[in-house]
Amino acid sequence: MPAKLILLFLIIFIVFSENEGFRFKHMKNNYLKSNNSNSGYFYKTLYFKQKVDHFGFINNDEFQQRYLVYGGFRPTQDGGPVFFYTGNEGDITWFCNNTGFMWELAKELKAMVIFGEHRYYGQSLPYGKESFKDPTKLQYLTSEQALADFAGFIDYLRSDWYPGQKVPVIVFGGSYGGMLSAWFRMKYPHSVQGALAASAPIWQFTDLVDCGAFLKTVTNTFKHHNPTCADNIRNSWMTINKVANNSHATLEKSYETGRKTIGDTFKLCKPLQSIEDVGTLKAWLQETWVDLAMVDYPYPSNFLEPLPAWPIKGVCSYLSKPLTTDVSLLQSVYQAVNMYYNYTGKASCLDINQEATQDLGTMGWDYQACTEMVMPTCSNGKDDMFEPVEWNFDAYSKQCQKQWSVTPRPMWPIIQYGGKNITTASNIIFSNGLLDPWSSGGVTESLSASLPAIIIPDGAHHLDLRSTNVNDPKDVTQAREKEKDIITQWIKDFYN
Numbered sequence: 001m002p003a004k005l006i007l008l009f010l011i012i013f014i015v016f017s018e019n020e021g022f023r024f025k026h027m028k029n030n031y032l033k034s035n036n037s038n039s040g041y042f043y044k045t046l047y048f049k050q051k052v053d054h055f056g057f058i059n060n061d062e063f064q065q066r067y068l069v070y071g072g073f074r075p076t077q078d079g080g081p082v083f084f085y086t087g088n089e090g091d092i093t094w095f096c097n098n099t100g101f102m103w104e105l106a107k108e109l110k111a112m113v114i115f116g117e118h119r120y121y122g123q124s125l126p127y128g129k130e131s132f133k134d135p136t137k138l139q140y141l142t143s144e145q146a147l148a149d150f151a152g153f154i155d156y157l158r159s160d161w162y163p164g165q166k167v168p169v170i171v172f173g174g175s176y177g178g179m180l181s182a183w184f185r186m187k188y189p190h191s192v193q194g195a196l197a198a199s200a201p202i203w204q205f206t207d208l209v210d211c212g213a214f215l216k217t218v219t220n221t222f223k224h225h226n227p228t229c230a231d232n233i234r235n236s237w238m239t240i241n242k243v244a245n246n247s248h249a250t251l252e253k254s255y256e257t258g259r260k261t262i263g264d265t266f267k268l269c270k271p272l273q274s275i276e277d278v279g280t281l282k283a284w285l286q287e288t289w290v291d292l293a294m295v296d297y298p299y300p301s302n303f304l305e306p307l308p309a310w311p312i313k314g315v316c317s318y319l320s321k322p323l324t325t326d327v328s329l330l331q332s333v334y335q336a337v338n339m340y341y342n343y344t345g346k347a348s349c350l351d352i353n354q355e356a357t358q359d360l361g362t363m364g365w366d367y368q369a370c371t372e373m374v375m376p377t378c379s380n381g382k383d384d385m386f387e388p389v390e391w392n393f394d395a396y397s398k399q400c401q402k403q404w405s406v407t408p409r410p411m412w413p414i415i416q417y418g419g420k421n422i423t424t425a426s427n428i429i430f431s432n433g434l435l436d437p438w439s440s441g442g443v444t445e446s447l448s449a450s451l452p453a454i455i456i457p458d459g460a461h462h463l464d465l466r467s468t469n470v471n472d473p474k475d476v477t478q479a480r481e482k483e484k485d486i487i488t489q490w491i492k493d494f495y496n
């Protein structure tokens with residue numbers, strides 16, 4: 001054999017033996033029980049070749065999609081159910097780390113655990129570093145393509161990992177991942193037996209819910225801990241405007257003085273150089289209050305930031321009395337946000353340009369929000385504690401054209417996924433925590449016997465998907481019990 005060919009053969013052999021799917025078939029159980037000791041959960045990382053475009057026949061590009069797999073709970077003989085997490089907008093290991101309930105249930109029901117990464121996030125970038133640079137490379141970032149990826153993988157799973165066997169597959173997801181799991185069961189009912197869609201705001205679209213509902217829910221979560229706290233936050237916007245404008249003087253110098261006062265009070269990393277910067281500060285504060293409502297968990301957690309139990313209680317301890325002077329109000333708002341960003345005491349300054357977390361793919365989500373995932377929000381300052389802002393689709397759309405060269409199609413998700421007319425679907429659990437702002441766009445009343453809604457009054461953003469904890473409120477424990485019973489029934493029904 002000529003040397004060149006031997007080399008080629010060797011390369012092919014190496015590539016082939018690195019191919020996880022190939023090894024998988026031959027090593028099955030042993031292989032599945034191997035673990036990744038870096039992680040709290042013992043999974044193996046696999047890659048699956050996907051088509052970049054599932055819906056056209058011109059672009060034949062392919063990419064490697066990442067999956068995390070653990071098979072150690074499976075019965076020693078073949079079989080058992082598969083639990084598949086439909087990954088959302090971020091690094092899949094992050095969701096894996098924050099979805100302990102799926103692991104606990106898999107152990108109990110002897111299920112295989114798989115987490116599928118969403119295209120254009122984490123390591124699953126169709127065009128590597130170029131994925132976000134060119135609109136023609138970015139256009140394959142859609143929920144439909146992501147669902148088709150999952151469908152392709154589950155088909156491969158059934159035929160290659162479990163040939164000739166009856167395998168019930170249940171999909172799980174939280175937040176956008178929950179929307180995907182619900183939509184997956186609607187669009188590919190032959191592929192999976194049911195879906196647990198936790199904190200999935202499938203109705204947070206144009207004309208389906210009031211645009212003010214989201215920020216109203218944030219406000220209610222703060223009020224729930226302390227009504228005065230919400231009032232102080234409502235008053236803070238005017239105070240910031242007033243101080244930033246330094247209404248006692250009109251000279252340019254005085255404007256600078258007012259902004260400097262705010263910058264110093266909040267120990268900002270960069271001074272507030274313009275009125276636009278003051279807008280950035282207010283947007284950052286608003287996002288901080290929203291994020292706090294999402295992660296108002298009953299025990300210390302580190303989902304977006306390291307935080308104590310019931311973080312809003314902690315934040316509101318600084319804002320629990322009426323604050324009447326500008327100085328005391330600004331100082332207290334600073335102390336409150338400082339608890340959120342500086343709970344570890346390591347922040348030397350506060351950065352108003354900081355992303356909520358490094359693990360979320362904010363670029364990708366920004367693009368999705370500019371195409372299909374248009375979720376209108378507004379506030380009036382009365383029903384909520386925010387500055388009055390109307391929903392302005394034209395301005396939103398212009399910003400999208402400027403940033404991504406795309407025009408949003410806000411009605412498409414409703415045409416595509418049915419809006420409120422989804423009673424032809426079945427076997428989807430919609431769970432929502434009422435502290436979670438996203439519950440405002442969720443399904444909070446059962447739509448049919450096989451589309452049950454589960455409400456968790458003391459729950460924040462997909463609390464039910466997190467690991468059980470001694471400090472869990474009773475209602476989340478009950479929600480998990482119900483979810484377990486329903487999923488167990490789906491599996492039973494499938495075998496019968």
Ligand SMILES: *[C@@H]1O[C@H](CO)[C@@H](O)[C@H](O)[C@H]1NC(C)=O
Nearest residue numbers: 033034035036037038042072
């Ligand atoms: C996973 O690997 C670590 C380190 O090699 C080991 O300590 C641990 O017991 C293993 N866990 C399982 C479930 O195999």
Ligand SMILES: *[C@@H]1O[C@H](CO)[C@@H](O)[C@H](O)[C@H]1NC(C)=O
Nearest residue numbers: 038039040091093094097359
């Ligand atoms: C998931 O948890 C493991 C440790 O348990 C950690 O090494 C890894 O970085 C975490 N992943 C993310 C994205 O936080």
Ligand SMILES: *[C@@H]1O[C@H](CO)[C@@H](O)[C@H](O)[C@H]1NC(C)=O
Nearest residue numbers: 240241242244245275278279
């Ligand atoms: C400054 O004053 C103007 C007019 O009163 C107002 O519209 C604006 O919101 C104020 N605040 C800031 C930060 O611009």
Ligand SMILES: *[C@@H]1O[C@H](CO)[C@@H](O)[C@H](O)[C@H]1NC(C)=O
Nearest residue numbers: 267342345346347348349350
């Ligand atoms: C963060 O906390 C530490 C310790 O309490 C403190 O020294 C530091 O000034 C705080 N950072 C900010 C931005 O307030």
Ligand SMILES: *[C@@H]1O[C@H](CO)[C@@H](O)[C@H](O)[C@H]1NC(C)=O
Nearest residue numbers: 208414415418419420421422
């Ligand atoms: C969908 O539901 C809404 C509200 O229930 C109703 O007004 C509308 O006519 C329905 N649309 C279709 C296509 O069934």
